[in-house]
Amino acid sequence: xxxxxxxxxxxxxxxxxxxxxQNYKAKNVELTNLNxxxxxxxxxxxxxxxxxxxxxxxxTDAALxxxxxxxxxxxxxxxxxxxxxxMYQLGLNIGKSIKQQENTGLMNNRxxxxxxxxxxxxxxxxxxxxxxxxxTPENAQDYLQETMxxxxxxxxxxxxxxxxxxxxx
Numbered sequence: 001x002x003x004x005x006x007x008x009x010x011x012x013x014x015x016x017x018x019x020x021x022q023n024y025k026a027k028n029v030e031l032t033n034l035n036x037x038x039x040x041x042x043x044x045x046x047x048x049x050x051x052x053x054x055x056x057x058x059x060t061d062a063a064l065x066x067x068x069x070x071x072x073x074x075x076x077x078x079x080x081x082x083x084x085x086x087m088y089q090l091g092l093n094i095g096k097s098i099k100q101q102e103n104t105g106l107m108n109n110r111x112x113x114x115x116x117x118x119x120x121x122x123x124x125x126x127x128x129x130x131x132x133x134x135x136t137p138e139n140a141q142d143y144l145q146e147t148m149x150x151x152x153x154x155x156x157x158x159x160x161x162x163x164x165x166x167x168x169x
Contacts, residue, residue, distance in 0.1 A: 024064055026130030029121050038106060038147060039118035041140035047126020048137035054090065055127065063087045064127055071095040075116055107148060
């Protein structure tokens with residue numbers, strides 16, 4: 001009986017270790033609509049910036065794991081203060097910001113829904129400097145800015161059109 005318990009614990013630890021390592025792997029993602037694309041590109045463009053600014057000399061995944069761990073905790077509302085590590089604090093701040101956007105909409109646009117799994121994978125891909133077939137971090141930044149500009153222009157035009165129609169009656 002005791003051997004079975006020990007074997008079960010070892011198997012459980014192995015499964016947890018393998019699944020947690022996979023959380024930090026760069027990979028292609030499937031983007032099915034505009035909302036998916038904006039979530040992913042937000043992560044991708046910011047991931048590269050974080051890599052270049054904070055982790056340019058990091059050859060291990062330790063900083064990445066610390067960052068993603070804090071990001072996940074903050075997004076789930078589980079983050080506790082006390083860890084003074086720079087990457088942990090950065091992960092907390094970004095996780096809290098993304099969590100807040102669940103209420104205000106992605107990039108403060110209520111029409112856009114936050115999809116943390118896509119933002120997070122974009123961040124990981126940017127941090128790992130992963131190049132998928134369709135988008136580089138530079139392309140992601142350009143796409144993000146141009147698409148958000150178009151969305152804002154459409155919203156302003158819709159408000160102006162509604163205002164104009166209201167004055168005609």
